[in-house]
Amino acid sequence: MLNNFRSAKARKGFRQILILASRLSPLIFFLFLTLPPAFGQTPFYQGKTITIIVGTKAGDVYDLYPRLMAEFLPKYIPGSPNVIIQNMPGAASVIAANHVYNVTKPDGLTIGAIYPALYFDQLSKKPEIRFDWSKFNYIGSPIVSNHLMYMRTDTPFKSMDDVRKASTPPKCGSNGTASTGYYMPKLLEETIGTKFDIVVGYQSGGDVDLAVERGEVQCRAFTITAYFAREPFISWRKRGFVRVLFQTGTKKDERLNDVPTIYELMDKYKTSESGRRLATVVLAAGDFGRPLVFAPAVPADRVKMFRDAFDKIMKDPAYLSEAEKSKLDIDPIRGSEMQTLAKEVVSVTPDVVERMKKLMEPGN
Amino acid sequence: MLEAFSSGFWQVLSWPAFGYLLLGIGIGFWVGLLPGIGGLATLALMLPFSYTIKTPIEAFCFLLGMLAVTGTTGDLTSILFGIPGESSSAALILDGYPMSKKGEAGRALGAAIMSSLLGAVIGALSLAISIPIMRPLVLLFGSPELFILTIMGITFIGTLAGASLIKGLLAGGVGLMLAAIGVDPQTGSLRYTFGMLYLWDGLDVTPVVVGLFAIPEIVDLAVRGTSISQAPKEKLKGVMEGVKDTFRHFWLVVRCSLIGVYFGVLPVLGANVAQWIAYAHAVAGLKDRKQAGKGAVEGVLGPGAANNSTRGGDLIPTIAFGIPGSASMALLLGALLIVGLQPGPEMLTSRLDVTFAMVWILIISNIIVAGFCFLILNHLAALTFIRGSLLIPFLVVLVFIGSFTANNSVYDLIVTLLFGALGYFMVLNGWPRPPLILGLILGKIGENYLWISTAAYGAKWLLFPSVITLIILTVIVVAYPTIKERRGKAKYDRPEDAI
Numbered sequence: 101m102l103n104n105f106r107s108a109k110a111r112k113g114f115r116q117i118l119i120l121a122s123r124l125s126p127l128i129f130f131l132f133l134t135l136p137p138a139f140g141q142t143p144f145y146q147g148k149t150i151t152i153i154v155g156t157k158a159g160d161v162y163d164l165y166p167r168l169m170a171e172f173l174p175k176y177i178p179g180s181p182n183v184i185i186q187n188m189p190g191a192a193s194v195i196a197a198n199h200v201y202n203v204t205k206p207d208g209l210t211i212g213a214i215y216p217a218l219y220f221d222q223l224s225k226k227p228e229i230r231f232d233w234s235k236f237n238y239i240g241s242p243i244v245s246n247h248l249m250y251m252r253t254d255t256p257f258k259s260m261d262d263v264r265k266a267s268t269p270p271k272c273g274s275n276g277t278a279s280t281g282y283y284m285p286k287l288l289e290e291t292i293g294t295k296f297d298i299v300v301g302y303q304s305g306g307d308v309d310l311a312v313e314r315g316e317v318q319c320r321a322f323t324i325t326a327y328f329a330r331e332p333f334i335s336w337r338k339r340g341f342v343r344v345l346f347q348t349g350t351k352k353d354e355r356l357n358d359v360p361t362i363y364e365l366m367d368k369y370k371t372s373e374s375g376r377r378l379a380t381v382v383l384a385a386g387d388f389g390r391p392l393v394f395a396p397a398v399p400a401d402r403v404k405m406f407r408d409a410f411d412k413i414m415k416d417p418a419y420l421s422e423a424e425k426s427k428l429d430i431d432p433i434r435g436s437e438m439q440t441l442a443k444e445v446v447s448v449t450p451d452v453v454e455r456m457k458k459l460m461e462p463g464n
Numbered sequence: 465m466l467e468a469f470s471s472g473f474w475q476v477l478s479w480p481a482f483g484y485l486l487l488g489i490g491i492g493f494w495v496g497l498l499p500g501i502g503g504l505a506t507l508a509l510m511l512p513f514s515y516t517i518k519t520p521i522e523a524f525c526f527l528l529g530m531l532a533v534t535g536t537t538g539d540l541t542s543i544l545f546g547i548p549g550e551s552s553s554a555a556l557i558l559d560g561y562p563m564s565k566k567g568e569a570g571r572a573l574g575a576a577i578m579s580s581l582l583g584a585v586i587g588a589l590s591l592a593i594s595i596p597i598m599r600p601l602v603l604l605f606g607s608p609e610l611f612i613l614t615i616m617g618i619t620f621i622g623t624l625a626g627a628s629l630i631k632g633l634l635a636g637g638v639g640l641m642l643a644a645i646g647v648d649p650q651t652g653s654l655r656y657t658f659g660m661l662y663l664w665d666g667l668d669v670t671p672v673v674v675g676l677f678a679i680p681e682i683v684d685l686a687v688r689g690t691s692i693s694q695a696p697k698e699k700l701k702g703v704m705e706g707v708k709d710t711f712r713h714f715w716l717v718v719r720c721s722l723i724g725v726y727f728g729v730l731p732v733l734g735a736n737v738a739q740w741i742a743y744a745h746a747v748a749g750l751k752d753r754k755q756a757g758k759g760a761v762e763g764v765l766g767p768g769a770a771n772n773s774t775r776g777g778d779l780i781p782t783i784a785f786g787i788p789g790s791a792s793m794a795l796l797l798g799a800l801l802i803v804g805l806q807p808g809p810e811m812l813t814s815r816l817d818v819t820f821a822m823v824w825i826l827i828i829s830n831i832i833v834a835g836f837c838f839l840i841l842n843h844l845a846a847l848t849f850i851r852g853s854l855l856i857p858f859l860v861v862l863v864f865i866g867s868f869t870a871n872n873s874v875y876d877l878i879v880t881l882l883f884g885a886l887g888y889f890m891v892l893n894g895w896p897r898p899p900l901i902l903g904l905i906l907g908k909i910g911e912n913y914l915w916i917s918t919a920a921y922g923a924k925w926l927l928f929p930s931v932i933t934l935i936i937l938t939v940i941v942v943a944y945p946t947i948k949e950r951r952g953k954a955k956y957d958r959p960e961d962a963i
Contacts, residue, residue, distance in 0.1 A: 331786025
């Protein structure tokens with residue numbers, strides 16, 4: 101009885117499979133048509149695992165972008181490999197960058213997600229830097245970070261003009277000398293002759309914002325994205341607590357139409373040629389955004405495959421809506437453009453390097 | 465407001481939020497127990513899973529529920545094995561572990577769990593009460609005030625020194641020096657990094673604490689060749705005794721909880737510092753100070769309450785400004801953004817129910833975990849009667865996994881080993897270990913706030929009324945025992961051993 105029942109069940113199941121297969125056959129046929137010409141040869145990435153080495157701790161914004169990318173990469177890489185994240189925090193992601201450049205096999209199975217300003221350390225010839233920024237293979241960055249500086253409205257500084265003329269300079273807060281909070285105001289000093297007192301040592305950007313609220317410092321330079329997406333800035337803008345004095349993009353951010361760009365300011369105050377070159381090198385860090393890189397010797401066809409996949413993901417509506425949900429702005433730059441930019445920034449003249457070192461390392 | 469209060473409660477208890485809460489508690493329970501693996505690292509691991517959760521309250525039930533219980537179960541590991549379950553539970557070792565050795569594990573566990581519960585409730589209530597005054601409360605402390613507070617914290621080294629003040633001060637000095645390792649935030653110069661990238665960020669507290677406290681105990685256990693408890697095995701008793709201890713020293717527990725809340729509100733300081741201050745406060749009030757470090761139950765109650773109440777305090781700046789008060793809060797903030805809630809002032813107005821839900825999560829999760837702990841306490845305490853040779857391999861593995869989670873770097877293991885050797889030497893020669901930890905944690909913070917104060921205000925900050933008040937307070941705290949003794953009202957002996 102039981103046997104009968106089983107076989108009846110099995111027959112029914114088999115029939116269902118047949119029906120399903122016949123219904124799917126047009127689809128299967130169609131799939132065969134769309135297969136790439138290399139059909140027959142298994143794709144390199146099939147059954148493989150790609151590791152994205154992230155240079156920060158899990159949960160950092162630098163970590164959130166690659167994590168989102170990891171969800172979408174399998175869809176666009178032939179062979180749909182697994183993608184996993186490995187966090188390798190430390191030394192402002194220099195550890196991760198060194199590791200990807202020197203230790204991992206250049207087989208295209210390891211991607212680095214590192215900080216955009218690491219070439220500063222290379223230019224100032226820090227011995228711990230074991231990579232050449234221009235030789236990384238750039239896959240792309242989902243966002244280009246432009247910066248701004250906000251200033252409390254109850255200070256007398258309504259524009260950069262006021263800052264230039266001030267007898268007591270405004271105090272800007274920063275969490276370290278390697279942070280935009282430090283080198284943006286420094287760059288303004290070097291290029292347009294403003295003077296800022298920079299108070300360094302806060303634990304995080306958030307602590308600087310608290311200090312501004314308390315009145316300990318009055319200004320901070322950081323990303324435009326955060327200014328429009330996060331608290332406390334949303335409430336600050338609502339109650340007119342701060343105003344924006346400048347922005348770094350070559351184009352104005354549409355939300356900041358009445359705020360001058362640094363280029364306009366440099367025109368206005370007739371910045372010297374070497375000052376402009378300095379600005380180009382420093383501001384390029386923003387264009388690198390949140391770079392995804394391969395080691396130098398990764399085969400060119402694999403680099404191209406990932407660049408293409410990256411470009412497609414940046415247009416994928418599902419990716420964009422996920423990013424929107426997580427409040428991650430998307431404004432991508434392509435790998436090939438980053439490659440050109442990387443060559444430019446490491447080939448600056450020694451005098452610019454000297455000025456940059458002075459800007460970055462007040463201690464030396 | 466009352467409506468939001470009850471609405472928060474029912475939202476936490478509704479399905480599936482409550483299911484998420486139980487799941488979070490379950491994970492947090494184990495994370496707390498396992499040495500070294502901290503709430504912070506686990507929060508980071510769990511974050512991607514929370515992306516699929518739909519509402520802020522459900523996400524918070526999962527994440528905050530998990531975080532809330534790690535403090536409690538971390539205490540258990542410290543007491544049972546002398547190994548910090550969390551780096552914020554290390555202070556529990558000083559008196560809790562000697563209690564286990566005396567066969568009083570039950571009493572110590574009872575005291576730890578009950579004081580943790582009380583601490584958590586006080587932390588949650590402080591969070592609820594401070595809702596109307598949250599913003600001024602956070603703004604009250606500028607960098608100069610924070611600097612003086614770290615100085616006050618450093619003075620507690622004296623109390624934590626144990627038998628020999630000189631040794632304590634020296635250990636504290638070593639801690640302060642170790643705090644100087646890394647990139648100097650003011651000038652960007654590298655200090656004591658010896659060309660090693662790992663040292664750029666300075667020493668991580670977790671591998672240092674784990675090495676300093678866990679390794680010597682494991683070696684000691686191996687050398688003794690017995691079980692942890694040196695008393696014969698009987699039916700575990702004294703759990704109720706420990707609960708009663710909590711109420712016997714009720715005001716001590718309340719005071720230590722408030723210390724925890726206070727340090728939670730202040731940026732950067734948090735549970736890692738609060739536990740030591742609370743411990744110092746608790747043993748300073750001992751009638752017989754010779755008992756400090758020898759299994760005085762007050763030394764369990766104080767830090768047990770403080771490291772749980774910080775969670776409530778931690779949430780205050782996060783809610784009031786949308787600015788995280790600690791690293792774990794920064795992660796929680798990220799999770800909230802993903803589920804579509806912008807933490808910040810609106811949580812004090814239109815989304816007050818979410819804020820109250822957090823209060824309830826803190827309370828409910830701690831009640832659940834305390835209840836559960838009491839159920840399995842007998843089995844846990846039985847572990848202290850297992851032969852050491854069976855226990856050691858597990859402990860060693862757990863200790864190293866735990867410290868590895870700090871930076872996922874092999875150097876974390878080397879740091880653990882080095883500080884393990886140092887810790888063993890210190891125990892052997894009667895050098896106190898807590899001052900070293902306190903110096904390491906407070907050194908960096910103090911240095912930064914000193915620089916910031918001077919850069920922002922010149923020398924003027926020394927004359928701020930708030931600063932002067934805090935300096936006077938510090939002097940009183942330091943001098944009070946001596947004054948009392950001079951007047952002949954009390955007799956203070958130093959503890960007999962290093963603690």
